[in-house]
Amino acid sequence: GDQEVSFGIEESLKELAQLADTAGLMVVGSSFQKLVTPNGRTYIGSGKVTEIKNAIHSLDVETVIFDDELSAGQLRNLEKAFGGEIRVCDRTALILDIFNQRAATHEAALQVALAQMEYQLPRLTKMWTHLERQAGGQVKGMGEKQIEVDKRILRTQIGVLKKELESVRKHRRQYRNRRVSVPIPVVSLVGYTNAGKSTLLNRLTGANVLAEDRLFATLDPTTRRVQMNNGKEFLLTDTVGFIQKLPTTLVAAFRATLEEISESSLLVHVVDISHPLAQQQIDAVNKVLSELDVAAIPQLMVWNKVDKASDSQKIKIEANNREDVVCVSALTGDGLQDFCDAVQARLKDSMVWVEALVP
Numbered sequence: 001g002d003q004e005v006s007f008g009i010e011e012s013l014k015e016l017a018q019l020a021d022t023a024g025l026m027v028v029g030s031s032f033q034k035l036v037t038p039n040g041r042t043y044i045g046s047g048k049v050t051e052i053k054n055a056i057h058s059l060d061v062e063t064v065i066f067d068d069e070l071s072a073g074q075l076r077n078l079e080k081a082f083g084g085e086i087r088v089c090d091r092t093a094l095i096l097d098i099f100n101q102r103a104a105t106h107e108a109a110l111q112v113a114l115a116q117m118e119y120q121l122p123r124l125t126k127m128w129t130h131l132e133r134q135a136g137g138q139v140k141g142m143g144e145k146q147i148e149v150d151k152r153i154l155r156t157q158i159g160v161l162k163k164e165l166e167s168v169r170k171h172r173r174q175y176r177n178r179r180v181s182v183p184i185p186v187v188s189l190v191g192y193t194n195a196g197k198s199t200l201l202n203r204l205t206g207a208n209v210l211a212e213d214r215l216f217a218t219l220d221p222t223t224r225r226v227q228m229n230n231g232k233e234f235l236l237t238d239t240v241g242f243i244q245k246l247p248t249t250l251v252a253a254f255r256a257t258l259e260e261i262s263e264s265s266l267l268v269h270v271v272d273i274s275h276p277l278a279q280q281q282i283d284a285v286n287k288v289l290s291e292l293d294v295a296a297i298p299q300l301m302v303w304n305k306v307d308k309a310s311d312s313q314k315i316k317i318e319a320n321n322r323e324d325v326v327c328v329s330a331l332t333g334d335g336l337q338d339f340c341d342a343v344q345a346r347l348k349d350s351m352v353w354v355e356a357l358v359p
């Protein structure tokens, strides 16, 4: 499926930088190295380790993120090489951080916690081998025993989590038709990371509207209120973006973070139409959507970044000929009124229902 798409190193690093940005980190630089086989101890070669170490000091870096999964030993050796206060992590840990920040339902939180524990399990060596070294080898073997104990505890916790997840899922299946009646329609943005979802969200709404309103003060930072020019409102919510290089161990957690969209009145599929792989990205998103419980929810596709597309005229004409597509530039504001009109048209039925519901 999605992995068939050719995906170069630079593209992958660009996505990694986007993910770091999403996680709230500021990216100050990136670098890569081509090796026939990765270094067993430090993943990258020793020259590269020194180069990065120097960059860490000149750029005042706090975190170094690797694009591929690192072993427990590699993580430890790199942290030692860079100096104790530098945090070293890999793509998987970064994505787990983001999922953790964005898990909006109980089920999603459980699924992410499970993935985090499964990630930790083979990496549990760190603390104890360290203690063993401190003790000067006198307690040799103690650390190893302790790791076994810790692993057993973690495995037990994983088992408990899996049972809990199973029961939460069963419960959801039983009650899936009893939708929560929200007093205002929810529109969810889905799409690839970097498609422009949060730019669109910010473009359409003022962040300050949120703080003053007590009813919505509990909204998470990825949800905003949008007021249309007929005075009606909807909630616009951003979801965790799709990722080209999603480690297979994280697929379940990713899906769980998307599950909340089954409560929305409308799905807006945001596409970076200037991206050379736009069609493949659309297909990959649709594939996942078709596997979620969202078939009954109306969809609208937004072709974003028309300002950047080389054949923007052709794209606009094509979008005009299609019922289900609007062309916008979240950056320049081009097409935003068309977007609001299209959302309004699709929400019409649910707005009537909403008005009937609220006294």
Ligand code: GDP
Pocket (backbone or CB within 6 Å): 191, 192, 193, 194, 195, 196, 197, 198, 199, 200, 241, 304, 305, 306, 307, 308, 328, 329, 330, 331, 332
């Ligand atoms: P998200 O990951 O889907 O939330 O994407 P972002 O909203 O963070 O946007 C990713 C990048 O694309 C940012 O650098 C934006 O400034 C840029 N971007 C978003 N919308 C547009 C657009 O309409 N035109 C152009 N040229 N860039 C855009």
